[in-house]
Structures are given as C-alpha cells and as structure tokens.
Amino acid sequence: MMKAAVLTAYGEPLEIREVPSPEPGPGEVLVRVAGVGVCHSDLTVVSGRSNIIERLPAVLGHEIAGQVAGLGRGVTGLREGEAVAVFGAWGCGRCFYCLRGDEQACDQTRWVGHGPAGGYAEYLLVPAARHLEPVGDLDPAEAAALTDAGLTPYRAVRRALPRLTPGSTAVAIGIGGLGHFGLQYLKLLSTARVVAVDTSPPARRLAARLGADAVAGDAEEAVEAVSDLTGGGGADAVLDFVGSTATMELSVRVVGRFALIVNVGLGGGVLSYSPYGFPAEVDLTTAWWGGRSDLREVVALARENRLTPSLERYPLMDINEVLARLAAGEVEGRAVLLP
Ligand code: ZN
Numbered sequence: 001m002m003k004a005a006v007l008t009a010y011g012e013p014l015e016i017r018e019v020p021s022p023e024p025g026p027g028e029v030l031v032r033v034a035g036v037g038v039c040h041s042d043l044t045v046v047s048g049r050s051n052i053i054e055r056l057p058a059v060l061g062h063e064i065a066g067q068v069a070g071l072g073r074g075v076t077g078l079r080e081g082e083a084v085a086v087f088g089a090w091g092c093g094r095c096f097y098c099l100r101g102d103e104q105a106c107d108q109t110r111w112v113g114h115g116p117a118g119g120y121a122e123y124l125l126v127p128a129a130r131h132l133e134p135v136g137d138l139d140p141a142e143a144a145a146l147t148d149a150g151l152t153p154y155r156a157v158r159r160a161l162p163r164l165t166p167g168s169t170a171v172a173i174g175i176g177g178l179g180h181f182g183l184q185y186l187k188l189l190s191t192a193r194v195v196a197v198d199t200s201p202p203a204r205r206l207a208a209r210l211g212a213d214a215v216a217g218d219a220e221e222a223v224e225a226v227s228d229l230t231g232g233g234g235a236d237a238v239l240d241f242v243g244s245t246a247t248m249e250l251s252v253r254v255v256g257r258f259a260l261i262v263n264v265g266l267g268g269g270v271l272s273y274s275p276y277g278f279p280a281e282v283d284l285t286t287a288w289w290g291g292r293s294d295l296r297e298v299v300a301l302a303r304e305n306r307l308t309p310s311l312e313r314y315p316l317m318d319i320n321e322v323l324a325r326l327a328a329g330e331v332e333g334r335a336v337l338l339p
C-alpha cells in the first residue's frame with residue numbers, strides 16, 4: 001500500500017488515503033516519487049472548472065521526479081535507484097509527432113495526473129522507459145519543477161529567440177511557476193532587455209532578483225516601461241505566462257511592429273482580433289508544453305547550475321494548504337510536494 005492524495009469530488013479537498021501501490025508490468029517502470037510540483041492547472045481541475053481528467057476518483061500531479069523503484073520485464077537502459085524526471089505526455093510512440101519527440105502533440109496522448117494516476121502519491125507507474133529522463137544528482141524538487149514549470153517556458157523562449165537580437169526588448173507577463181523560469185531563460189539565452197510584469201509584490205521582488213531590467217506592477221506601468229526601453233517602438237517579443245484576457249490585451253499593447261507574441265499560460269482568456277488593433281505584421285503563436293529534447297536541455301541547464309528555481313517545499317499531507325496558497329497567489333515560484 002502507499003499514501004496518495006485523492007480527488008474524490010470536484011470542489012472538495014483532496015483526501016490522503018492508503019491505496020494499492022502499483023506493480024510494473026512488462027515494459028513499465030515504477031518510480032518512487034521524490035518531488036511533485038503543484039501546478040496552477042490543478043486548481044482548475046480540483047474546482048471542476050476544467051473537465052480534462054478522465055474519471056474520478058483521481059490522483060493528480062503531473063510534474064514529477066523520483067527514483068526508479070522497479071523495472072517491468074523487458075525494460076533496459078535504466079537501473080533501480082536511478083534518479084529520473086518524468087516527461088508527462090504519454091503518446092502512442094509511433095506517429096509523426098511522437099517520432100519527432102513531441103508526444104505532447106500526439107492524438108492519443110494521455111497526461112500523467114489527468115487519466116493515468118499522477119504524482120500526488122508515494123509511487124508512480126510509468127508505461128514506458130522513454131518517458132524518463134535521467135537527472136543525476138539534481139535536487140528532486142528542482143527536477144520535478146523542470147518537467148512543466150521549467151519545460152513550457154523553455155519552449156516558449158526558444159520560439160522567441162530569433163527575434164531577440166542584440167538591442168532587443170522582451171516582455172515576460174506573470175512571474176510565477178512558469179514565468180520565473182521563463183525570465184531566467186530570456187536572460188541566459190538572449191541579450192534582450194527584459195521587462196517583467198506581475199501584479200503580486202513577491203513576484204516582482206523575485207523578478208528583480210532574477211535580473212529583470214525593468215519590473216512593472218500593472219498594465220500602465222508595463223506600457224510605460226516598454227515605451228521607455230524601446231523609444232516607443234514596442235517589444236520584439238512578448239511572452240504571456242498567464243493567458244487571461246487582460247494579459248492578452250496587454251501583450252497587444254506592448255508588442256512592436258513585426259514582433260512576436262507567445263501565449264503560454266492557460267488562463268482561459270480570449271483575445272479579439274481586428275487588423276487595426278494590432279501593430280503591423282505581428283506574429284501570434286502558442287507554446288504547447290515542450291518536447292522530450294526540450295526537457296533534456298532544461299535538465300542540462302539545471303545540472304550545470306545555470307538555473308535558480310524559487311521552490312517552496314511541503315510534505316504530501318499539506319496538499320490542500322498548498323492549493324489554497326496557490327489560489328491566493330502566495331506561492332513564490334513553484335510549490336513542490338515531497339511525498
Ligand atoms: Zn502544469
């Protein structure tokens with residue numbers, strides 16, 4: 001048996017229960033969960049605002065790292081006790097998207113913690129060894145956070161890099177779990193000046209510590225900061241880690257001509273389009289999680305100590321308090337449970 005935090009009814013607290021510990025079948029791998037990040041999207045699932053999970057009761061948690069605890073028949077290339085991060089989009093493994101490493105875009109993808117039981121538990125069953133990325137002696141809490149909070153903004157920043165030539169300006173909206181990694185990638189991988197925008201004072205302090213060139217607390221301050229840095233021309237790339245209607249509208253206000261907006265956050269916003277409401281030839285795109293090679297690259301950055309994640313650590317028992325802190329905007333960076 002093992003402990004797990006179980007969602008039994010929408011809108012109710014998760015229940016810590018004893019449930020059967022899974023056994024790895026042929027080709028499967030059992031992972032002892034050492035760290036599992038608490039993602040904003042879990043709030044929308046728990047409250048019932050999102051119906052993306054397959055059934056109740058459910059064990060959520062899609063941002064997971066741990067140690068290999070059992071190998072099913074036929075699994076090679078991993079050893080028991082090895083530290084791994086879990087790539088959480090489990091596709092068919094054979095289609096065009098899976099073959100290019102983008103299982104998150106596969107038609108048949110099942111997301112750990114949304115159908116297959118997730119990481120809010122002591123053990124996790126992983127259906128194939130290819131979903132596991134060795135992380136060496138990386139801190140398990142950091143390794144966990146890399147698989148979503150660290151991965152998705154990496155994909156977004158990579159999409160923006162061709163625009164971020166010397167002298168350019170980028171805007172990062174929302175310096176939370178994802179955005180605080182995104183800001184670091186912008187500073188590490190480009191020479192762009194970065195304007196960080198967040199309404200929460202702790203997030204703005206975090207942005208300043210991480211090297212933001214300007215920090216803004218609301219839309220008006222952001223418009224002014226971008227105008228100052230660009231001589232009124234607008235930003236070369238805007239990364240929206242929130243995705244609310246307000247942040248999408250702000251993206252359009254601060255973006256420059258021929259520039260790029262990357263919508264990352266799943267904040268449920270809607271942006272209305274009119275050719276007169278946008279600067280000339282703006283590209284608007286999305287970043288949909290990240291691929292397996294992206295995960296390998298963020299793990300490499302972390303193992304070289306190039307990242308400074310802001311992590312709050314809690315025992316699994318505290319899951320409901322952590323969800324409440326997240327809902328109240330009190331988490332600085334990412335909250336990670338250590339089951
Ligand atoms: Zn997530």
Ligand code: ZN
Pocket residue numbers: 091092093094095096097098099103106107108
């Ligand atoms: Zn596929």
